[in-house]
Amino acid sequence: MAKDRTDLMQGTLELLILKTLSHDSMHGYGIAQHIHQSVDNLLKIEDGSLYPALYRMEERGWIASEWGVSENNRRAKFYKLTRSGRKHLDAERANWDRISRAVTKVLQTA
Amino acid sequence: MKDLTRRLFNPAGSEAIEREVEEELRFHLELLTEQQLQYADTLEEATASALRQFGDVEQIKDECVEISKRKRPLTRALKSFLILTFLAGIFVRIFAAELHVDRVGQMLIVISVMGQLFLYVRGLKPAGFRPKSDASSPLMLNTSTVKKPASLFDADNL
Numbered sequence: 001m002a003k004d005r006t007d008l009m010q011g012t013l014e015l016l017i018l019k020t021l022s023h024d025s026m027h028g029y030g031i032a033q034h035i036h037q038s039v040d041n042l043l044k045i046e047d048g049s050l051y052p053a054l055y056r057m058e059e060r061g062w063i064a065s066e067w068g069v070s071e072n073n074r075r076a077k078f079y080k081l082t083r084s085g086r087k088h089l090d091a092e093r094a095n096w097d098r099i100s101r102a103v104t105k106v107l108q109t110a
Numbered sequence: 111m112k113d114l115t116r117r118l119f120n121p122a123g124s125e126a127i128e129r130e131v132e133e134e135l136r137f138h139l140e141l142l143t144e145q146q147l148q149y150a151d152t153l154e155e156a157t158a159s160a161l162r163q164f165g166d167v168e169q170i171k172d173e174c175v176e177i178s179k180r181k182r183p184l185t186r187a188l189k190s191f192l193i194l195t196f197l198a199g200i201f202v203r204i205f206a207a208e209l210h211v212d213r214v215g216q217m218l219i220v221i222s223v224m225g226q227l228f229l230y231v232r233g234l235k236p237a238g239f240r241p242k243s244d245a246s247s248p249l250m251l252n253t254s255t256v257k258k259p260a261s262l263f264d265a266d267n268l
Contacts (some may be wrong), residue, residue, distance in 0.1 A: 004240060009144035029138045051135065055177040070137070077134045 013045070013053050014062075015096060018081065018089040019064060025080035027070060028054060055080060064089050125177065127160045139164055189229065196222035 020026065020034045031054075032047045038046070057063045062085030071074040081089070123218075139160055146156035161167065199218030206215070 027137070028134060029141045032138070046165035047163055048135070048170040050165065050172040051170050051179065052152075053129075059177055059180065068201060073131070074137060076137050077130075087158050 009025040012043075012094075014057060015089070017050065017053060017057065017090050018085055018092065019061065021079055021081040024087060025078045027078050029076075031079065048083065057085070061085070070104065124175070127178045127211070128171075128175050131171055131178065135164075135167060135171060135174075141165070192222045192225040192229075195219075195225075 008039055014041075016035050017031060020031050022040075026034065028050055029047075032045070035045060035050075054063065054065075057066055058079070061082055063079045064082050065077050065079050067075060068078045113124065142160035142163060143153075143156050146159040147153065150156035150159060163168075188267075195218050199215045202215030239258060
């Protein structure tokens with residue numbers, strides 16, 4: 001039986017986070033909500049899985065974090081894209097497009 | 111005194127890192143619970159649903175703490191340097207008093223204490239930061255109408 005929802009491939013979550021942060025800085029919950037809405041429940045993403053990814057991405061210098069005040073006046077940690085992160089997003093996006101086109105081609109010919 | 115010694119010689123500031131990670135995850139879980147309260151009949155149901163959607167809190171926390179410790183080598187190095195400076199200051203004050211270098215010892219101690227204080231205060235209250243635009247955020251939950259859930263890090267909830 002086919003799965004209704006697809007598990008997230010490794011690396012894809014990072015791409016989704018980078019894209020989400022490309023417009024504005026957000027806290028983890030905001031990122032999760034934005035991704036859930038964007039993927040329209042087609043991908044299965046546990047909210048908690050975002051955090052190790054966020055911490056790793058910060059370690060690599062793709063994003064930066066700072067504590068601030070949330071919409072409801074609570075202390076929250078906000079993430080924003082760095083210049084290096086923007087470059088990485090562009091590169092990964094191009095890579096994703098290439099892979100996607102290649103896989104589609106194979107599936108169409110098979 | 112024991113606590114002070116442990117804090118002074120704790121180069122990675124593990125407690126501060128853990129506190130920070132917990133605070134961040136708790137914020138997420140509380141908002142998720144508030145969101146789930148729209149569909150659940152009780153707070154317990156909403157909390158359970160939020161925890162299901164979030165995943166293994168303890169495992170995620172541990173992973174984040176581990177990564178956080180790894181990515182702060184500069185702070186670790188600075189803390190070690192400040193401790194060495196403090197010890198050098200004490201050493202100079204005690205053993206090199208006859209060489210008339212009291213002021214050097216005092217300066218080393220003051221630099222070390224000021225540095226440690228700076229790191230401690232910075233760890234307590236990181237610089238404020240506001241997102242560019244609150245309106246663009248998907249978060250618009252009305253928290254004034256919902257009961258704040260109990261700490262989601264309580265043993266009963268994990």
